[in-house]
Amino acid sequence: MNPADLDRDEILMFLNTPSLDDNLNAVLDTCIEEVCTAAQPRTVYRVLPVEHPAEGGVTLGGLPLEGDDIALHLTGCQEAVLLAATLSAPVDTCIRRAGFTDMTRALMLDAVAGAAVERVCNDLENEIRAKYPYPYFTARFSCGYGDFPITQQPALVRMVDAPRKIGLTVTPHCTLLPLKSVTAVIGMSHQPVKDARRFCCGQSCAECPYHEDCPRARL
Template sequence: MNKEDTQKYKPIFVNSIPLPLPEKKIYSRLGHNRHLNEISAGQQRKIANAMIAASACCKLKGVWLKLAITEFGENSFTLENGTVFQSEKLLRLVRDCSGLAIFGATAGHEIVERTAEFAASGDGVSALVYDAVGSETADAAMGWLQNYLNQIFKRSNEHLTRLRFSAGYGDFGLENQKEIYRLLDLGRLGVELTPHFLMVPEKTVTAVAGVIKVN
């Protein structure tokens, strides 16, 4: 890809995502942990306070890119920049779409570091809470981005598919994370990709969704 193409397919960064604490989802995640099924009133207060403190450690940022779909194959499709994604399930999602939105969000390093500190010090409750807050907040940020993109695309009579796909889901192999990472230039958000296609910090999520043109 030459320099001109790199500029043409440049991702757009969202430097701050304003998001309320997704308390219900966090409590739901914690409720599935057998260690927190029976806790005292004091522990309940500790959890509530830890959730607020953990939320302050989440520095939510996002990035997105929209590319036209130029060709459909038997179980793959090609984007305007030459990227080919192979997945029968994803192909079914985007078959009637004109483009693909690729987007990602990260809660940053601090929330992960604090979780590890609590675990190392033996404070398992706080570690569980911080981990849950980081996971649910990053996921909620993806929902926020999806709504945000729908508002932008509405101006050009477009909208996203309701469903979104992440690398590693179904037959959309985890190795696709490498191309998604490159296209979104996630290094600019302080995100690294391991040789096994895992993102660091771990409270980072990426996904793709189809872009539907409304006639």
């Protein structure tokens, strides 16, 4: 990855800090460099039919998705993209090793990697938007957002054959491994989608402490 691809403001947001002094900024630069060198971004996605059964809920490629929020999110969508993305194992290794030697770096590497995987998802999303003949797309929606339970993670990972295609696995407790990875659903529709809410941190934007100055807020 290219260090210039990363959004520094977003990294600071992940670090929970509005700014850094020169000293810490210099550390951050080396962390950005380290993550970008280590990252081997890999993605896989499938376009799947969306159905809204009469009894409520929503299915994706025949798989019933749990929770009201994802059903609401995909309202009016005919198809959806199920994507999986990972920065791959070496980034986890960097963060883990820094945890034994320098917690400041570990914290920063973790934040940088968070921004990097966002970037990978953004790029993939742009590619998908350009490629498919739908006028309207929802935002990405992931397990853990709203009431879309993370217990569905294994089914989503299996559906895109992520272990085999990009080396992304899921633990019996539903953690994605490598840790710096994402799965998400993007609805595609011929009608305008009303509900493009984004849940960056498992909360709605209205509940988010950053919503006022969030560059990504889509309330």
